[in-house]
Amino acid sequence: MQTALLIEQILNGLQFGVMLFLMAAGLTLIFGVMGVINLAHGSLYMLGAFACAAVAAATGSFWLGLVASLATAAAAGAIVELLVVRRLYDRDHLDQVLATFALILIFSEGTRWLFGSFPLYLDIPPVLSGAIDLPGGARYQLYRLAIIGVGIAVAIGLYLLISKTRLGMRIRAGQSDREMIAALGVDIQTLYTVVFALGAALAGLAGAMVGALQSVQVGMGEPVLILAFVVIVIGGIGSIKGALVGAALVGLVDTLGRFLLPKVFALFLGPSEGTTVGAALASMLIYVVMALILAFRPRGLFAAGT
Amino acid sequence: MKRMRSETPIGFLLAGLLLLVPLAAWALDEPFYITLATRVAILALAAVGLNLALGLGGLVSFGHAAFFGIGGYTAGILATHASTLQPLMTWPIEVGGSDQMLVIWPVAMILSGLVALVIGAISLRTSGVYFIMITLAFAQMIYYFAISWPAYGGEDGVPLALRNAFPAIVTSLPLNFFLICYALLIAALYLFARIRDSRFGAALQGARQNEVRLAAVGISPFPIRLAAFVLSGMMTGLAGALFADLNRFVSPSMLSWQMSGELIVLILLGGTGRLFGPVAGAMLFVLLESILGGFTDRWQLFLGLILLGAVLFARGGLVGLLAGKVHHG
Secondary structure (H helix, E strand, C coil): CHHHHHHHHHHHHHHHHHHHHHHHHHHHHHHHHHCCCCCCHHHHHHHHHHHHHHHHHHHCCHHHHHHHHHHHHHHHHHHHHHHCHHHHCCCCHHHHHHHHHHHHHHHHHHHHHHHCCCCECCCCCHHHCCEEECCCCCEEEHHHHHHHHHHHHHHHHHHHHHHHCHHHHHHHHHHHCHHHHHHCCCCHHHHHHHHHHHHHHHHHHHHHHHHCCCCECCCCHHHHHHHHHHHHHHHCCCCHHHHHHHHHHHHHHHHHHHHHHHHHHHHHHCHHHHHHHHHHHHCCHHHHHHHHHHHHCCCCCCCCCC | CHHHHHHHHHHHHHHHHHHHHHHHHHHCCCHHHHHHHHHHHHHHHHHHHHHHHHHHCCCCCCCCHHHHHHHHHHHHHHHHHHHHCCCCECCCCCECCCCEHHHHHHHHHHHHHHHHHHHHHHHCCCCHHHHHHHHHHHHHHHHHHHHHCHHHCHHHCEECCCCCEECCECCCCHHHHHHHHHHHHHHHHHHHHHHHCCHHHHHHHHHHHCHHHHHHCCCCHHHHHHHHHHHHHHHHHHHHHHHHHHHCEECHHHHCHHHHHHHHHHHHHHCCCCCCHHHHHHHHHHHHHHHHHHHCCCHHHHHHHHHHHHHHHCCCHHHHHHHCCCCCC
16 A cells, blocks of 8 residues: 555656646757746746636647647737846846736736636546556546656657757757857847747646646646756756656655655654644755755756756 | 035935935824834835945845845744743743844844845855846745745744834834934945945945956955945844834745845945935835735736836936936946
8 A cells, every 4th residue: 555655646747747747848948048037937827727627628628728828928918028038038047027917916916907816727627537547556537648648749849850850950959049040140039939839738737737737826837846846957958858857756755745844753752743843844845955955966957057 | 526526415305305205204193104214214214225236236136025125034933032021042041032123133234244244145156147046046045945934934934023122212102213213324335335436346346347446456346346235235134123113023025036126126226336225215115015016916017117218218216317417338
């Protein structure tokens, strides 16, 4: 029974990690290519979840909702890039932080205006609603396994996109020298908009998939955004590989910490106090891991060559 | 020197206005406006603290809510123990709570300073975007710790039965409490001005403008920045202790990322690196909050639009608009 529970928790950790990866990949791509820190990335995640929930409720189809979430988040990302972020490329980080903080306020209140303060709910699509048997006697939700699958597929897709296609070549060129690729005649403005929309679509996808596991509400994006920051700080800003490793690490450490620490402390301090102390410490665990990694590698595990 | 001529009178005007409003409100028996002015003074004090790191040192800390909240929780926890008469700790020495502001303030500042020392020592090894994200992450860590630690209220926060006491002053009277906060704000502004014009301040601003050049004259930027970060955290922590006393309640939201964001917004609205920027910013912020909040529940939407406009088009902030541009290297 314990092994089964442990396997379940490890899979939960991976599923959480996959979701963080979808967020962190977009953030790190946007930072790597354009040098912009985008706090509003959490809002794009929220928009994806709301679009999916609203369209799924109207049409009865989760899949149409998923398409809508990708389209909405990508469109919102492109609009944000064209109207706001474009003006911030040669500004300092403080201005970028403030402008994107303002965007969070606008998106959050705007969404609350449209959908009201009550959370929306999104059902798991029927095809994926069952559970399957795992070795060790555990049963695991098929939907969560599907999320892990989607995450792995996106990771492979991003790898192929960046290493094998013309767009990927331009993205890599943009990461190493922005002025030079503009001088070579690449339309850098369009490239920026495309990269921003791509990152936004990934955030929207994460929001839509998680929307079926928890309630869809205003403010759901920012806690995930901050964890995605932890992921890219650990992984190294600008590195997709770092985002993948960091996301898996954060997802597993956080989930297993919350599962194991209360039990470990209960052995020493007794059940009630031990559980309290363990739970409080588990909520700090990933930040401690981040601090330790930074102590040895201030630029993250896979820092880009800049 | 042009900066001194154009900026100082506006600063004194704003500070005078902040003093006059509650005095007038007191004369007209409108205690609500005294509370509003007290809120301005406390937020301005917190932002003056942040301005030391952000304005002078160029350290964009997105985690100053940590220090604000630690100050608040210090006041709340000490006051709780004072009212229940339970000792705060019994080992190695017995320490009780306190409801004396003169005890709470130094404790709040020392604790905030110690936490700032640890956070600063780790995050100042990095710079730029890393620094922003790491300070944000550490503040979030303290936030999650506060809401998952049930001894002091968890998500519900800590209520204060009475406002803490100050020798010979009845702090429960709104005007008296305002004057205490105002005096501390003026002291903090004086300290900020002294630091800005000191050798330490010159080194700190040098580290912002050109780290390599600073190192070339034989000054290592790290200890300078760390000292500024600790001082900055201490000042914001003091403001947090006052904020707890103003609301007679310590909410975990004092530690939230929104609070960190609001403190940066205050500085931007006022003008980055300006002595009186935080005062102007806090006045503008509380004014917007109460005016916009008065006719729409969606005031944050408009705050967002105003903020976006200010970042994109009015980079000097309010003091910048009033006093003209000043060049920041």
